[in-house]
């Protein structure tokens with residue numbers, strides 16, 4: 001076929017992990033080691049100056065004939081998507097793009113967290129992650145987890161990636177956002193406006209989860225007040241007000257059901 005070329009790639013290293021079955025890999029990845037082959041060691045010079053790295057891996061166990069799929073691991077009830085609009089491991093060229101945190105460098109061994117590849121996966125390339133890679137409010141398909149625990153864990157992970165500490169304000173923000181996601185649907189959409197009263201940690205986490213900015217366009221309002229913790233979520237025709245019922249206590253509130261912890265009011269406008 002015209003323009004068609006074949007490419008021979010030589011792996012530069014290999015993943016060393018406790019996981020050897022792709023079905024066991026958690027969605028958020030795990031800690032693992034990237035072993036770079038000795039002939040490529042000079043290419044690691046000053047790599048420790050990076051906190052995060054992009055890894056390009058070859059998912060050798062993938063099915064290369066799949067062009068459309070459902071993100072089964074997250075939710076088998078979701079519609080089908082073309083694999084070029086997903087991060088599915090099954091695709092014509094099973095090149096995986098994985099963002100990892102670089103925890104340690106010892107010689108040609110990189111210890112990383114967030115690895116989603118099994119033991120023995122060939123590594124094609126390693127690149128640094130730059131500030132310029134961040135897009136604060138991308139538009140993405142609404143891929144929501146069927147299992148509420150997975151849904152919560154994915155949201156906590158996303159919240160920590162933004163807020164950078166697992167504090168009480170973050171956990172309260174996640175509880176509120178899970179309610180809003182359940183009652184109003186996808187959160188990071190341009191038609192959502194959010195008003196937060198409470199601590200800077202609550203507000204910062206909710207901003208990270210909703211991607212609503214203070215300006216341009218103004219979709220986020222914050223009033224600092226440590227005596228009341230409230231978030232108001234507005235979408236066309238609907239307003240959801242979520243207020244914490246009590247003093248927030250890290251020890252107890254994870255155990256409380258939504259109705260015990262939060263006063264939830266949904267109005268049709």
Ligand SMILES: [Zn+2]
Pocket residue numbers: 163165166167168169170201
């Ligand atoms: Zn905090």
